Amino acid sequence: MNLLRTGLALLLALASTSAASLGVVQTEGGLVQGQNIPVGLMRSVEVFKGVPFAAKPGLFQKPRPHPGWSGILKATKFAPRCLQVNIVQTQTFGSEDCLHLNIWVPHGKKVSSNLPVMIWFYGGGFMVGGSMGPNFLNNYLYSGQELSKRGDVIVVSAGYRVGVLGFLSTGDPSLPGNYGLWDQQAAIAWVHRNIRSFGGDPSNITIFGESAGGASVSFQILSPHTKGLVRRAISQSGVALCPWAFRSNPRDVAEQVAEKVGCPTDHTMADCLRSMDTGNLTMAAPKILQGNPDKPGVMNLQLTPVVDGDFLPDHPSKLFHNAAEVDFLLGVNNMDGHLFTSQDIPSLRSKTQDTPIEDLRRLLGAYTRGKGPAALDLAFSEYTSDWGSSPSQDTIKKTAVNIGTDFIFLVPIQTAVYLHAATATSGRTFSYLLSEPSLMAGPGKPYHDWVGSDHADDLQFVFGKPFTTPKAYADKHRALSAHMMAYWTNFARTGDPNVGPSAVPVTWPQMDHFSQQYLNISSNMNEPSTSQKMRLRFVKLWTRDIPSLP
Structure with a gap:
């Protein structure tokens, strides 16, 4: 046993001495030095944590260039998250000085050069979130190490302002909003200018994100300000068209916040808000209420991107021409709505309590409110058309999850x-559905055994958690994680998830208007894993049939 330990120690020592290292790197702000982590024989990943990409932002102002630093910045600790409320909205944590990023660079025998670059934006409903250090206990979900090592890509994660400080808007030039999106754009531009020093190719940048991060990716490629900086994009479970991701009348939320902090709601409102304490402003965010199907929780996300005439000159649906040359890979989890719908209808989670059919009608009523009773009746009849005369509780509960998944995620995506x-010129489109059963589902577990991929279930596989924490996963989960990392990094390298150094199990067809093909991603992939016209009947219901009602 001691001999084995000595041998392993010797191998690691050999690996760390033989693997290349960038050492001290020159950036526009000054010199930075990261930490080299051995990941195998002659292989390492060099990590730079907490590198500033902009100065501490002014309240309700666009990000400004960082003034720089003297000496060598030891980039070995994560910076704090951006100032935000905790998950139960009782207190704040984080910092205003939060515009930092983290960089993972893989090396072999030689220092890497000209690698594809992937920039990650976290989710959290534009209210919370961060990619700076552990997300839960000691588990760092967004570590780029595994993805970087396996895909031979540089992974970057960046901070951006959230909540009131990131997305409050008066709906006019006095306080236009979208500060969090400007932060993201500043991070992309910094990477574009500096990544060559880290061995990256500035002409091959992919941005990727999940939930509000996926919507952020979508907003970035739709904005004229990001044009030319980004070559490819990946949106997981979120786009700019999601009903929770965009607000057309932000003024009322600004007035609510103003009243909470003691500001007037007249023409002096913006000036008064700018003079307020940032902690008090952060706490003044509208509360996210749950447990009522008449007022679904996602409809309470009120601090989001808006049309500001600058970053977003028009409604997102009218800006797709700006993404015409961007390769776009996007998709949804097959039960993305489970997390949210089971908050709105708590009986859905219960294995002993029945869910009343009336609760489904109430949820649909909230989603169709703008079109009245005719829309509710149409939607209800469509979702219950194959129920038969006495639907089981599993059927009723699954239908509720489908309603939430369709409305919140699948249809807008x-x-x-x-x-x-339809708008792309050189840009290619790839669509997916993740349908791996939830790890929380089954006998003795909290979820019903029929629950598929819930919201955020994709994250663990994209970031290689089944490899970094192997005891929590089975071999099939490692297979799925390897598939997703291969598709994602091949796409970042070539614009085609099938083409690159990482082997994939099934050819992923490009989406076009004739075939409307997509990839069904799971741990058990084979040729039938490609399908067509994802839930087209319900896409038409929400995008054509309901909107056409008087």
Whole structure:
């Protein structure tokens, strides 16, 4: 045993001495030095944590260039998250000085050069979130190490302002909003200018994100300000067209916040808000209420991107021409709505309590409110058309999850798939559905055994958690994680998830208007894993039939 330990120690020592290292790197702000982590024989990943990409932002102002530093910045600790409320909205944590990024660079015997670059934006409903250090206990979900090592890509994660400080808007030039999107754009521009020093190719940048991060990716490629900086994009479970991701009348939320902090709501409101304490402003965000199907929780996300005439000159649906040359890979988890719908209808989670059919009608009523009773009746009849005379509780509960998944995620994401494919010139479109059963589902577990991929279930596989924490996963989960990392990094390298150094199990067809093909991603992939016209009947219901009602 001691001999084995000595041998392993010797191998690691050999690996760390033989693997290349960038050492001290020159950036526009000054010199930075990261930490070299051995990941195998002659292989390492060099990590730079907490590198500033902009100065501490002014309140309700666009990000400004960082003034720089003297000496060598030891980039070995994560910076704090951006100032935000905690998950139960009782207190704040984080910092205003939060515009930092983290960089993972893989090396072999030689220092890497000209590598594809992937920039990650976290989710959190534009209210919370961060990619700086552990997300839960000691588990760092967004570590780029595994993805960087396996895909031979540089992974970057960046901070951006959230909540009131990131997305409050008066709906006019006095306080236009979208500060969090400007932060993201500043991070992309910094990477574009500096990544060559880290061995990256500035002409091959992919941005990727999940939920509000996926919507952020979508907003970035739709904005004229990001044009030319980004070559490819990946949106997981979120696009700019999602009903929770965009607000057309932000003024009322600004007035609510103003009243909470003691500001007037007249023409002096913006000036008064700018003079307020940032902690008090952060706490003044509208509360996210749950447990009522008449007022679904996602409809309470009120601090989001808006049309500001600058970053977003028009409604997102009218800006797809700006993404015409961007390769776009996007998709949804097959039960993305489970997390949210089971908050709105708590009986859905219960294995002993029945879910009343009336609760489904109430949820649909909230989603169709703008079109009245005729829309509710149409939607209800469509979702219950194959129920028969006495539907089981599993059928009723699954239908509720489908309603939430379609409205919150799947339909707007499929709409973005069609719009990108229709508008693209050189940009390619790839669509997916993740349908791996939830790790929380089954006997003795909290979820019903029929629950598929819930919201955020994709994250663990994209970031290689089944490899970094192997005891929590089975071999099939490692297979799925390897598939997703291969598709994602091949796409970042070539614009085609099938083409690159990483082997994939099934050819992923490009989406076009004729075949409307997509990839069904799971741990058990074979040729039938490609399908067509994802839930087209329900896409038409929400995008054509309901809107056409008087």
